Amino acid sequence: xxxxLLWAWLGGLMIAAVAGxxxxxxxxxxxxxxxxxxxxxxxxxxxxxxxLQVNISLAVVLVCLLLALLLSTLVHKRxxxxxxxxxxxxxxxxxxxxxxxxxxxxxxxxxxxxxxxxLLAIGQHDLLWIALACCLVLVILVSIWTPLLSIxxxxxLAQVExxxxxxxxxxxxxxxxxxxxxxxKVVGVLLITSLLIIPAAAARRxxxxxxxxxxxxxxxxxxxxxxxxxxxxxxxxxxxxxxxxIASTLFFLLFSFPRSFRLS
Amino acid sequence: MSEVLLSATDLGVKRGNRxxxxxxxxxxxxxxxxxxxxxxxxxxxxxxxxxxxxIKTTSGDITTIKxxxxxxxxxxxKLEDTLPLTVARFLDLGRHKQHxxxxxxxxxxxxxxxxxxxxxxxxxxxxxxxxxxxxxLRALLRKPHLLxxxxxxxxxxxxxxxxxxxxxxxxxxxxxxGILMVSHDLHLVMAATDQVICLNQHICCxxxxxxxxxxPAFTDLFGPQGAGNLALYNHQHNHHHTxxxxxxxxxxxxxxxxx
Numbered sequence: 001x002x003x004x005l006l007w008a009w010l011g012g013l014m015i016a017a018v019a020g021x022x023x024x025x026x027x028x029x030x031x032x033x034x035x036x037x038x039x040x041x042x043x044x045x046x047x048x049x050x051x052l053q054v055n056i057s058l059a060v061v062l063v064c065l066l067l068a069l070l071l072s073t074l075v076h077k078r079x080x081x082x083x084x085x086x087x088x089x090x091x092x093x094x095x096x097x098x099x100x101x102x103x104x105x106x107x108x109x110x111x112x113x114x115x116x117x118x119l120l121a122i123g124q125h126d127l128l129w130i131a132l133a134c135c136l137v138l139v140i141l142v143s144i145w146t147p148l149l150s151i152x153x154x155x156x157l158a159q160v161e162x163x164x165x166x167x168x169x170x171x172x173x174x175x176x177x178x179x180x181x182x183x184x185k186v187v188g189v190l191l192i193t194s195l196l197i198i199p200a201a202a203a204r205r206x207x208x209x210x211x212x213x214x215x216x217x218x219x220x221x222x223x224x225x226x227x228x229x230x231x232x233x234x235x236x237x238x239x240x241x242x243x244x245x246i247a248s249t250l251f252f253l254l255f256s257f258p259r260s261f262r263l264s
Numbered sequence: 265m266s267e268v269l270l271s272a273t274d275l276g277v278k279r280g281n282r283x284x285x286x287x288x289x290x291x292x293x294x295x296x297x298x299x300x301x302x303x304x305x306x307x308x309x310x311x312x313x314x315x316x317x318x319i320k321t322t323s324g325d326i327t328t329i330k331x332x333x334x335x336x337x338x339x340x341x342k343l344e345d346t347l348p349l350t351v352a353r354f355l356d357l358g359r360h361k362q363h364x365x366x367x368x369x370x371x372x373x374x375x376x377x378x379x380x381x382x383x384x385x386x387x388x389x390x391x392x393x394x395x396x397x398x399x400x401l402r403a404l405l406r407k408p409h410l411l412x413x414x415x416x417x418x419x420x421x422x423x424x425x426x427x428x429x430x431x432x433x434x435x436x437x438x439x440x441x442g443i444l445m446v447s448h449d450l451h452l453v454m455a456a457t458d459q460v461i462c463l464n465q466h467i468c469c470x471x472x473x474x475x476x477x478x479x480p481a482f483t484d485l486f487g488p489q490g491a492g493n494l495a496l497y498n499h500q501h502n503h504h505h506t507x508x509x510x511x512x513x514x515x516x517x518x519x520x521x522x523x
Contacts, residue, residue, distance in 0.1 A: 027344075027346050028344050028346055028347045029344075030344065146357065149357060150357045152347065153341075153343065153347070153349065153354065153357060154338060154341060154342075156313075156316075156318055156336070156338055157336060157338055157358070157402075159316075159317075159318060160316050160318070160334055160336040160412075161336075161358060161360075161406070201346070204346050204348065207348045208348050208350065208386070209348055209349070209350065209353060210347065210348060210349060210353070212348065213348055
Protein backbone atom coordinates (compact mmCIF):
# COMPACT_ATOMS: atom_id res chain seq x y z
CA UNK A 1 0.00 0.00 0.00
CA UNK A 2 1.26 3.46 -0.85
CA UNK A 3 2.52 5.42 2.15
CA UNK A 4 0.32 8.46 1.53
CA LEU A 5 -2.72 6.21 1.57
CA LEU A 6 -1.66 4.77 4.92
CA TRP A 7 -1.21 8.26 6.42
CA ALA A 8 -4.59 9.30 5.07
CA TRP A 9 -6.23 6.24 6.50
CA LEU A 10 -4.62 6.58 9.95
CA GLY A 11 -5.41 10.29 10.13
CA GLY A 12 -9.00 9.66 9.11
CA LEU A 13 -9.39 6.85 11.64
CA MET A 14 -8.13 9.01 14.51
CA ILE A 15 -10.43 11.89 13.66
CA ALA A 16 -13.40 9.56 13.25
CA ALA A 17 -12.64 8.04 16.64
CA VAL A 18 -12.83 11.44 18.34
CA ALA A 19 -15.73 12.61 16.20
CA GLY A 20 -17.87 9.77 17.57
CA UNK A 21 -18.30 10.93 21.19
CA UNK A 22 -18.00 14.64 20.34
CA UNK A 23 -20.54 14.30 17.53
CA UNK A 24 -22.88 12.46 19.89
CA UNK A 25 -22.88 15.49 22.18
CA UNK A 26 -23.57 17.72 19.21
CA UNK A 27 -26.55 15.57 18.27
CA UNK A 28 -27.88 15.44 21.85
CA UNK A 29 -27.46 19.17 22.31
CA UNK A 30 -28.81 20.10 18.86
CA UNK A 31 -25.56 21.73 17.87
CA UNK A 32 -25.48 20.64 14.22
CA UNK A 33 -26.05 24.09 12.83
CA UNK A 34 -23.75 25.58 15.44
CA UNK A 35 -21.00 23.21 14.29
CA UNK A 36 -21.58 24.27 10.69
CA UNK A 37 -21.15 27.89 11.66
CA UNK A 38 -17.88 27.17 13.47
CA UNK A 39 -16.62 25.09 10.56
CA UNK A 40 -17.31 27.86 8.08
CA UNK A 41 -15.48 30.28 10.33
CA UNK A 42 -12.47 27.97 10.07
CA UNK A 43 -11.87 29.33 6.57
CA UNK A 44 -11.56 32.78 8.06
CA UNK A 45 -9.04 31.28 10.46
CA UNK A 46 -7.03 29.96 7.53
CA UNK A 47 -6.98 33.42 5.95
CA UNK A 48 -5.91 35.03 9.20
CA UNK A 49 -3.22 32.42 9.73
CA UNK A 50 -1.80 33.12 6.28
CA UNK A 51 -2.05 36.86 6.78
CA LEU A 52 -0.32 36.91 10.15
CA GLN A 53 2.00 34.07 9.18
CA VAL A 54 1.17 31.95 12.21
CA ASN A 55 0.34 28.25 12.41
CA ILE A 56 -2.88 27.77 10.44
CA SER A 57 -4.37 25.15 12.78
CA LEU A 58 -3.78 27.42 15.74
CA ALA A 59 -5.41 30.35 13.94
CA VAL A 60 -8.40 28.15 13.08
CA VAL A 61 -8.84 27.05 16.69
CA LEU A 62 -8.62 30.63 17.92
CA VAL A 63 -11.08 32.00 15.35
CA CYS A 64 -13.55 29.15 16.00
CA LEU A 65 -13.30 29.70 19.72
CA LEU A 66 -13.77 33.46 19.45
CA LEU A 67 -16.80 32.94 17.24
CA ALA A 68 -18.18 30.34 19.64
CA LEU A 69 -17.89 32.77 22.54
CA LEU A 70 -19.39 35.58 20.48
CA LEU A 71 -22.23 33.26 19.50
CA SER A 72 -23.06 32.20 23.02
CA THR A 73 -23.09 35.83 24.15
CA LEU A 74 -25.38 36.85 21.30
CA VAL A 75 -27.66 33.86 21.86
CA HIS A 76 -27.82 34.73 25.54
CA LYS A 77 -28.81 38.32 24.79
CA ARG A 78 -31.58 37.09 22.50
CA UNK A 79 -31.00 39.71 19.84
CA UNK A 80 -32.59 37.54 17.20
CA UNK A 81 -33.77 33.92 16.85
CA UNK A 82 -30.84 31.53 17.22
CA UNK A 83 -31.21 29.79 13.86
CA UNK A 84 -31.34 33.14 12.07
CA UNK A 85 -28.26 34.28 13.95
CA UNK A 86 -26.41 31.08 13.04
CA UNK A 87 -27.50 31.45 9.42
CA UNK A 88 -26.11 34.96 9.29
CA UNK A 89 -22.82 34.27 11.07
CA UNK A 90 -22.25 30.99 9.25
CA UNK A 91 -22.41 32.47 5.78
CA UNK A 92 -20.90 35.80 6.76
CA UNK A 93 -17.80 34.05 8.07
CA UNK A 94 -17.62 31.69 5.07
CA UNK A 95 -17.86 34.61 2.66
CA UNK A 96 -15.42 36.70 4.64
CA UNK A 97 -13.00 33.77 4.57
CA UNK A 98 -13.41 33.32 0.80
CA UNK A 99 -12.97 37.03 0.16
CA UNK A 100 -9.85 37.28 2.32
CA UNK A 101 -8.32 34.16 0.78
CA UNK A 102 -8.87 35.60 -2.70
CA UNK A 103 -6.59 38.48 -1.75
CA UNK A 104 -3.64 36.10 -1.51
CA UNK A 105 -1.64 34.68 -4.39
CA UNK A 106 -3.90 32.13 -6.06
CA UNK A 107 -1.14 29.71 -6.91
CA UNK A 108 -0.18 28.99 -3.33
CA UNK A 109 -3.65 28.30 -1.93
CA UNK A 110 -5.56 25.10 -2.43
CA UNK A 111 -9.05 26.47 -1.89
CA UNK A 112 -10.78 23.25 -2.90
CA UNK A 113 -8.62 21.46 -0.35
CA UNK A 114 -9.81 23.75 2.41
CA UNK A 115 -13.45 23.50 1.34
CA UNK A 116 -13.72 19.78 0.70
CA UNK A 117 -10.62 18.37 2.34
CA UNK A 118 -7.52 16.80 0.90
CA LEU A 119 -7.18 13.59 2.80
CA LEU A 120 -4.54 12.15 0.48
CA ALA A 121 -2.24 15.10 1.13
CA ILE A 122 -1.81 14.21 4.81
CA GLY A 123 1.85 13.73 5.64
CA GLN A 124 3.69 12.29 8.60
CA HIS A 125 3.99 15.71 10.16
CA ASP A 126 0.22 16.32 9.89
CA LEU A 127 -0.38 12.89 11.31
CA LEU A 128 1.57 13.77 14.42
CA TRP A 129 -0.53 16.87 14.97
CA ILE A 130 -3.74 14.99 14.37
CA ALA A 131 -2.67 12.34 16.88
CA LEU A 132 -1.78 14.94 19.50
CA ALA A 133 -5.01 16.89 19.04
CA CYS A 134 -7.17 13.77 19.06
CA CYS A 135 -5.52 12.45 22.23
CA LEU A 136 -5.96 15.79 23.96
CA VAL A 137 -9.63 16.02 22.99
CA LEU A 138 -10.34 12.42 24.00
CA VAL A 139 -8.65 12.79 27.39
CA ILE A 140 -10.57 15.98 28.19
CA LEU A 141 -13.82 14.54 26.91
CA VAL A 142 -13.49 11.41 29.03
CA SER A 143 -12.56 13.39 32.14
CA ILE A 144 -15.61 15.68 31.90
CA TRP A 145 -17.96 13.06 30.52
CA THR A 146 -20.36 12.87 33.47
CA PRO A 147 -20.81 16.63 34.09
CA LEU A 148 -21.15 17.15 30.35
CA LEU A 149 -23.85 14.51 30.22
CA SER A 150 -25.54 16.16 33.20
CA ILE A 151 -25.76 19.57 31.54
CA UNK A 152 -27.00 17.88 28.37
CA UNK A 153 -29.86 16.25 30.24
CA UNK A 154 -30.91 19.42 32.04
CA UNK A 155 -28.78 22.51 32.57
CA UNK A 156 -30.72 23.89 35.54
CA LEU A 157 -30.68 20.60 37.38
CA ALA A 158 -26.94 20.35 36.74
CA GLN A 159 -26.34 23.87 38.02
CA VAL A 160 -28.30 23.30 41.22
CA GLU A 161 -26.28 20.13 41.71
CA UNK A 162 -23.12 22.23 41.63
CA UNK A 163 -21.83 21.84 38.09
CA UNK A 164 -20.30 24.91 36.46
CA UNK A 165 -22.58 24.90 33.41
CA UNK A 166 -21.05 27.89 31.61
CA UNK A 167 -17.54 26.45 31.91
CA UNK A 168 -18.64 23.03 30.65
CA UNK A 169 -20.36 24.63 27.66
CA UNK A 170 -17.24 26.65 26.82
CA UNK A 171 -15.05 23.58 27.15
CA UNK A 172 -17.28 21.63 24.78
CA UNK A 173 -17.09 24.44 22.24
CA UNK A 174 -13.31 24.49 22.59
CA UNK A 175 -13.16 20.76 21.87
CA UNK A 176 -15.38 21.19 18.81
CA UNK A 177 -13.09 23.99 17.61
CA UNK A 178 -9.98 21.81 17.98
CA UNK A 179 -11.59 18.91 16.13
CA UNK A 180 -12.71 21.22 13.34
CA UNK A 181 -9.16 22.53 12.97
CA UNK A 182 -7.73 19.04 12.46
CA UNK A 183 -10.69 17.51 10.61
CA UNK A 184 -10.47 20.27 8.04
CA LYS A 185 -7.66 18.31 6.42
CA VAL A 186 -9.86 15.28 5.99
CA VAL A 187 -13.24 16.49 4.81
CA GLY A 188 -12.87 20.26 4.48
CA VAL A 189 -14.84 23.03 6.17
CA LEU A 190 -18.03 22.39 4.22
CA LEU A 191 -18.30 18.75 5.23
CA ILE A 192 -16.86 18.66 8.76
CA THR A 193 -20.20 18.65 10.55
CA SER A 194 -21.29 15.61 8.57
CA LEU A 195 -18.35 13.65 9.96
CA LEU A 196 -19.44 14.65 13.47
CA ILE A 197 -23.20 14.33 13.10
CA ILE A 198 -23.87 11.46 10.70
CA PRO A 199 -22.08 8.60 12.50
CA ALA A 200 -23.62 9.69 15.82
CA ALA A 201 -27.10 9.87 14.31
CA ALA A 202 -26.60 6.49 12.66
CA ALA A 203 -25.53 4.97 15.99
CA ARG A 204 -28.64 6.22 17.81
CA ARG A 205 -30.97 3.50 16.58
CA UNK A 206 -28.75 0.73 17.91
CA UNK A 207 -27.81 2.22 21.27
CA UNK A 208 -29.37 2.07 24.69
CA UNK A 209 -26.81 4.13 26.61
CA UNK A 210 -24.90 7.34 25.86
CA UNK A 211 -21.53 5.55 26.01
CA UNK A 212 -22.72 2.87 23.62
CA UNK A 213 -23.84 5.51 21.16
CA UNK A 214 -20.53 7.37 21.39
CA UNK A 215 -18.48 4.22 20.88
CA UNK A 216 -20.65 2.99 18.04
CA UNK A 217 -20.45 6.41 16.39
CA UNK A 218 -16.65 6.15 16.48
CA UNK A 219 -16.74 2.71 14.87
CA UNK A 220 -19.20 3.81 12.19
CA UNK A 221 -17.08 6.88 11.48
CA UNK A 222 -13.98 4.72 11.11
CA UNK A 223 -15.88 2.41 8.81
CA UNK A 224 -16.96 5.42 6.73
CA UNK A 225 -13.38 6.70 6.50
CA UNK A 226 -12.16 3.28 5.39
CA UNK A 227 -14.96 2.82 2.88
CA UNK A 228 -14.61 6.37 1.57
CA UNK A 229 -10.88 5.98 1.04
CA UNK A 230 -11.42 2.69 -0.77
CA UNK A 231 -14.01 4.33 -2.99
CA UNK A 232 -11.63 7.18 -3.67
CA UNK A 233 -8.74 4.80 -4.43
CA UNK A 234 -10.56 2.47 -6.79
CA UNK A 235 -12.84 4.91 -8.58
CA UNK A 236 -10.75 8.07 -8.29
CA UNK A 237 -13.48 10.02 -6.51
CA UNK A 238 -12.67 12.96 -4.17
CA UNK A 239 -11.76 11.49 -0.78
CA UNK A 240 -13.65 13.82 1.62
CA UNK A 241 -17.03 13.62 -0.12
CA UNK A 242 -16.58 9.86 -0.56
CA UNK A 243 -16.24 9.47 3.21
CA UNK A 244 -19.44 11.48 3.72
CA UNK A 245 -21.28 9.43 1.07
CA ILE A 246 -20.35 6.19 2.82
CA ALA A 247 -21.34 7.64 6.24
CA SER A 248 -24.74 8.71 4.90
CA THR A 249 -25.26 5.31 3.32
CA LEU A 250 -24.55 3.70 6.70
CA PHE A 251 -27.03 6.06 8.32
CA PHE A 252 -29.86 5.17 5.94
CA LEU A 253 -29.05 1.47 6.14
CA LEU A 254 -29.19 1.51 9.94
CA PHE A 255 -32.40 3.50 10.01
CA SER A 256 -34.15 0.92 7.90
CA PHE A 257 -33.63 -1.49 10.78
CA PRO A 258 -36.71 -2.10 12.92
CA ARG A 259 -36.96 0.24 15.90
CA SER A 260 -36.85 -2.58 18.41
CA PHE A 261 -33.38 -3.64 17.34
CA ARG A 262 -30.99 -2.59 20.08
CA LEU A 263 -27.65 -3.72 21.38
CA SER A 264 -28.02 -4.63 25.01
CA MET B 265 -38.02 26.92 66.09
CA SER B 266 -35.94 24.73 63.81
CA GLU B 267 -32.89 25.74 61.87
CA VAL B 268 -33.30 28.33 59.13
CA LEU B 269 -31.80 26.79 55.97
CA LEU B 270 -32.22 29.69 53.63
CA SER B 271 -33.54 33.17 54.04
CA ALA B 272 -33.96 36.01 51.62
CA THR B 273 -34.85 39.61 52.26
CA ASP B 274 -36.23 42.22 49.90
CA LEU B 275 -35.77 39.92 46.92
CA GLY B 276 -36.59 41.57 43.60
CA VAL B 277 -36.21 40.57 39.95
CA LYS B 278 -36.68 43.19 37.25
CA ARG B 279 -36.82 42.40 33.55
CA GLY B 280 -37.03 45.42 31.29
CA ASN B 281 -39.25 47.87 33.11
CA ARG B 282 -41.29 45.24 34.86
CA UNK B 283 -40.74 43.78 38.29
CA UNK B 284 -41.46 40.06 38.11
CA UNK B 285 -41.19 39.86 41.88
CA UNK B 286 -40.49 42.64 44.32
CA UNK B 287 -39.73 43.02 48.00
CA UNK B 288 -40.09 39.33 48.84
CA UNK B 289 -38.97 38.14 52.27
CA UNK B 290 -38.86 34.43 52.75
CA UNK B 291 -37.36 32.06 55.25
CA UNK B 292 -37.19 28.30 54.90
CA UNK B 293 -36.71 26.01 57.88
CA UNK B 294 -35.62 22.43 58.23
CA UNK B 295 -38.53 20.00 58.45
CA UNK B 296 -41.05 22.56 57.26
CA UNK B 297 -43.11 22.52 54.09
CA UNK B 298 -43.52 25.96 52.58
CA UNK B 299 -45.86 26.32 49.65
CA UNK B 300 -45.87 29.27 47.28
CA UNK B 301 -49.23 29.76 45.63
CA UNK B 302 -50.43 32.43 43.27
CA UNK B 303 -52.10 32.90 39.90
CA UNK B 304 -50.32 32.38 36.59
CA UNK B 305 -47.65 34.99 35.98
CA UNK B 306 -47.42 35.84 39.68
CA UNK B 307 -43.68 35.18 39.67
CA UNK B 308 -43.73 31.85 41.51
CA UNK B 309 -41.14 30.23 39.31
CA UNK B 310 -39.11 33.43 39.23
CA UNK B 311 -38.97 33.39 43.02
CA UNK B 312 -37.87 29.77 43.13
CA UNK B 313 -35.30 30.21 40.40
CA UNK B 314 -33.81 33.28 42.04
CA UNK B 315 -33.56 31.43 45.37
CA UNK B 316 -31.72 28.65 43.52
CA UNK B 317 -29.38 31.20 42.01
CA UNK B 318 -30.46 30.22 38.51
CA ILE B 319 -31.36 33.78 37.57
CA LYS B 320 -29.87 37.11 38.53
CA THR B 321 -31.72 39.09 41.14
CA THR B 322 -32.07 42.86 40.89
CA SER B 323 -32.28 43.46 44.60
CA GLY B 324 -32.15 41.64 47.89
CA ASP B 325 -29.90 39.23 49.77
CA ILE B 326 -30.01 35.49 50.05
CA THR B 327 -28.24 33.78 52.92
CA THR B 328 -27.96 30.04 53.40
CA ILE B 329 -26.39 27.73 55.92
CA LYS B 330 -22.91 26.61 55.00
CA UNK B 331 -22.79 23.68 52.58
CA UNK B 332 -26.52 23.74 51.91
CA UNK B 333 -27.45 20.81 49.67
CA UNK B 334 -30.49 21.43 47.56
CA UNK B 335 -32.54 18.81 45.77
CA UNK B 336 -34.33 20.42 42.86
CA UNK B 337 -37.25 19.10 40.91
CA UNK B 338 -37.77 21.25 37.79
CA UNK B 339 -41.22 21.93 36.39
CA UNK B 340 -40.70 19.47 33.60
CA UNK B 341 -37.95 17.62 31.88
CA LYS B 342 -37.48 17.90 28.16
CA LEU B 343 -35.23 15.14 26.91
CA GLU B 344 -34.02 14.83 23.34
CA ASP B 345 -35.11 11.62 21.67
CA THR B 346 -31.60 11.25 20.36
CA LEU B 347 -30.17 10.71 23.85
CA PRO B 348 -30.37 7.07 24.89
CA LEU B 349 -30.80 7.27 28.65
CA THR B 350 -32.33 4.78 31.03
CA VAL B 351 -34.01 5.81 34.26
CA ALA B 352 -31.21 4.20 36.27
CA ARG B 353 -28.59 6.20 34.40
CA PHE B 354 -30.57 9.40 34.78
CA LEU B 355 -30.71 8.84 38.53
CA ASP B 356 -26.97 8.05 38.66
CA LEU B 357 -26.20 11.46 37.22
CA GLY B 358 -27.75 13.06 40.30
CA ARG B 359 -25.66 11.21 42.86
CA HIS B 360 -23.35 13.13 45.12
CA LYS B 361 -19.84 11.79 45.70
CA GLN B 362 -19.86 12.22 49.46
CA HIS B 363 -23.50 12.42 50.41
CA UNK B 364 -25.28 9.28 49.44
CA UNK B 365 -28.39 7.61 50.74
CA UNK B 366 -27.86 4.46 52.75
CA UNK B 367 -28.85 1.34 50.78
CA UNK B 368 -31.83 0.89 53.09
CA UNK B 369 -33.05 4.45 52.59
CA UNK B 370 -32.49 4.24 48.85
CA UNK B 371 -34.53 1.07 48.78
CA UNK B 372 -37.33 2.66 50.80
CA UNK B 373 -37.48 5.75 48.61
CA UNK B 374 -37.34 3.66 45.46
CA UNK B 375 -40.31 1.78 46.80
CA UNK B 376 -42.18 4.92 47.89
CA UNK B 377 -41.73 6.41 44.44
CA UNK B 378 -42.83 3.13 42.85
CA UNK B 379 -39.75 3.28 40.67
CA UNK B 380 -38.33 -0.25 40.96
CA UNK B 381 -39.89 -1.38 37.72
CA UNK B 382 -38.95 1.77 35.84
CA UNK B 383 -35.18 1.56 36.27
CA UNK B 384 -34.40 -0.07 32.94
CA UNK B 385 -36.87 1.91 30.88
CA UNK B 386 -35.73 4.73 28.59
CA UNK B 387 -36.52 8.13 30.14
CA UNK B 388 -38.42 9.22 27.04
CA UNK B 389 -40.97 6.42 27.41
CA UNK B 390 -42.16 7.41 30.89
CA UNK B 391 -45.62 8.86 31.44
CA UNK B 392 -46.05 12.30 33.00
CA UNK B 393 -46.62 10.92 36.50
CA UNK B 394 -43.74 8.47 36.24
CA UNK B 395 -41.40 11.23 35.11
CA UNK B 396 -42.37 13.39 38.09
CA UNK B 397 -41.74 10.54 40.51
CA UNK B 398 -38.32 9.89 38.98
CA UNK B 399 -37.48 13.61 39.12
CA UNK B 400 -38.44 13.63 42.79
CA LEU B 401 -36.32 10.55 43.43
CA ARG B 402 -33.33 12.18 41.75
CA ALA B 403 -33.76 15.29 43.88
CA LEU B 404 -33.65 13.07 46.98
CA LEU B 405 -30.51 11.15 46.01
CA ARG B 406 -28.13 13.77 47.41
CA LYS B 407 -29.79 13.70 50.83
CA PRO B 408 -30.80 17.35 50.48
CA HIS B 409 -31.24 19.74 53.38
CA LEU B 410 -33.76 21.55 51.26
CA LEU B 411 -36.03 20.15 48.61
CA UNK B 412 -37.29 22.59 46.00
CA UNK B 413 -40.24 21.48 43.89
CA UNK B 414 -41.53 23.66 41.07
CA UNK B 415 -45.13 22.61 40.36
CA UNK B 416 -44.42 18.96 41.15
CA UNK B 417 -47.79 17.66 40.01
CA UNK B 418 -47.86 19.25 36.59
CA UNK B 419 -49.14 16.85 33.96
CA UNK B 420 -50.27 14.33 36.56
CA UNK B 421 -53.90 13.22 36.86
CA UNK B 422 -55.89 13.95 40.02
CA UNK B 423 -55.37 10.62 41.78
CA UNK B 424 -51.72 10.83 40.91
CA UNK B 425 -51.59 14.33 42.37
CA UNK B 426 -52.94 13.21 45.71
CA UNK B 427 -50.47 10.36 45.95
CA UNK B 428 -47.61 12.60 44.87
CA UNK B 429 -48.42 15.11 47.62
CA UNK B 430 -48.62 12.26 50.11
CA UNK B 431 -45.27 11.08 48.87
CA UNK B 432 -43.78 14.54 49.38
CA UNK B 433 -45.14 14.63 52.93
CA UNK B 434 -43.58 11.23 53.63
CA UNK B 435 -40.26 12.32 52.21
CA UNK B 436 -40.19 15.19 54.66
CA UNK B 437 -40.74 12.75 57.50
CA UNK B 438 -38.10 10.34 56.26
CA UNK B 439 -35.34 12.81 55.41
CA UNK B 440 -36.33 15.64 57.74
CA UNK B 441 -35.54 18.14 55.03
CA GLY B 442 -37.16 21.50 54.45
CA ILE B 443 -39.41 21.70 51.42
CA LEU B 444 -40.22 24.64 49.20
CA MET B 445 -43.01 23.88 46.80
CA VAL B 446 -44.72 25.86 44.09
CA SER B 447 -48.30 25.13 43.26
CA HIS B 448 -51.38 26.72 41.90
CA ASP B 449 -53.93 24.27 43.05
CA LEU B 450 -55.07 25.17 46.49
CA HIS B 451 -56.90 22.60 48.50
CA LEU B 452 -54.63 19.66 47.70
CA VAL B 453 -51.62 21.55 48.94
CA MET B 454 -53.08 23.17 52.00
CA ALA B 455 -53.40 20.04 54.09
CA ALA B 456 -49.75 19.10 53.72
CA THR B 457 -48.29 22.54 54.28
CA ASP B 458 -46.87 24.32 57.32
CA GLN B 459 -46.48 27.72 55.75
CA VAL B 460 -48.26 29.23 52.77
CA ILE B 461 -46.94 32.17 50.85
CA CYS B 462 -49.43 33.82 48.61
CA LEU B 463 -47.53 35.54 45.83
CA ASN B 464 -48.57 38.05 43.23
CA GLN B 465 -45.36 39.90 42.36
CA HIS B 466 -45.10 40.65 46.07
CA ILE B 467 -46.19 38.60 49.05
CA CYS B 468 -49.89 39.27 49.53
CA CYS B 469 -50.24 37.22 52.64
CA UNK B 470 -48.42 34.42 54.35
CA UNK B 471 -48.72 32.18 57.35
CA UNK B 472 -50.43 28.97 58.34
CA UNK B 473 -52.87 27.61 55.76
CA UNK B 474 -56.00 28.32 57.83
CA UNK B 475 -54.80 31.83 58.47
CA UNK B 476 -54.09 32.57 54.84
CA UNK B 477 -57.29 31.05 53.55
CA UNK B 478 -59.28 33.63 55.52
CA UNK B 479 -57.18 36.54 54.43
CA PRO B 480 -59.03 39.04 52.24
CA ALA B 481 -55.93 39.33 50.08
CA PHE B 482 -56.22 35.65 49.41
CA THR B 483 -59.88 35.95 48.46
CA ASP B 484 -59.00 38.87 46.21
CA LEU B 485 -56.44 36.78 44.42
CA PHE B 486 -58.37 33.58 43.89
CA GLY B 487 -61.97 34.77 44.08
CA PRO B 488 -64.58 33.55 46.53
CA GLN B 489 -64.87 30.27 44.62
CA GLY B 490 -61.23 29.32 44.99
CA ALA B 491 -60.99 30.60 48.52
CA GLY B 492 -64.29 28.92 49.41
CA ASN B 493 -62.69 25.54 48.95
CA LEU B 494 -60.70 26.31 52.02
CA ALA B 495 -63.45 27.79 54.14
CA LEU B 496 -63.37 24.83 56.47
CA TYR B 497 -60.42 26.39 58.17
CA ASN B 498 -60.90 28.61 61.19
CA HIS B 499 -61.07 32.29 60.74
CA GLN B 500 -58.06 33.87 62.36
CA HIS B 501 -57.62 37.36 61.11
CA ASN B 502 -54.53 39.19 62.06
CA HIS B 503 -55.10 42.27 59.97
CA HIS B 504 -57.69 44.11 57.92
CA HIS B 505 -57.59 45.75 54.55
CA THR B 506 -59.05 49.16 53.76
CA UNK B 507 -61.16 49.54 50.68
CA UNK B 508 -57.96 50.34 48.82
CA UNK B 509 -56.42 47.13 49.95
CA UNK B 510 -54.05 48.77 52.36
CA UNK B 511 -53.40 46.89 55.50
CA UNK B 512 -54.51 48.60 58.67
CA UNK B 513 -52.86 46.38 61.23
CA UNK B 514 -50.90 43.21 61.29
CA UNK B 515 -47.51 41.82 60.41
CA UNK B 516 -47.66 42.85 56.80
CA UNK B 517 -45.74 45.80 55.61
CA UNK B 518 -47.05 46.02 52.13
CA UNK B 519 -50.49 46.57 50.67
CA UNK B 520 -51.97 44.64 47.81
CA UNK B 521 -52.10 46.77 44.73
CA UNK B 522 -54.17 44.43 42.62
CA UNK B 523 -57.72 43.17 42.13
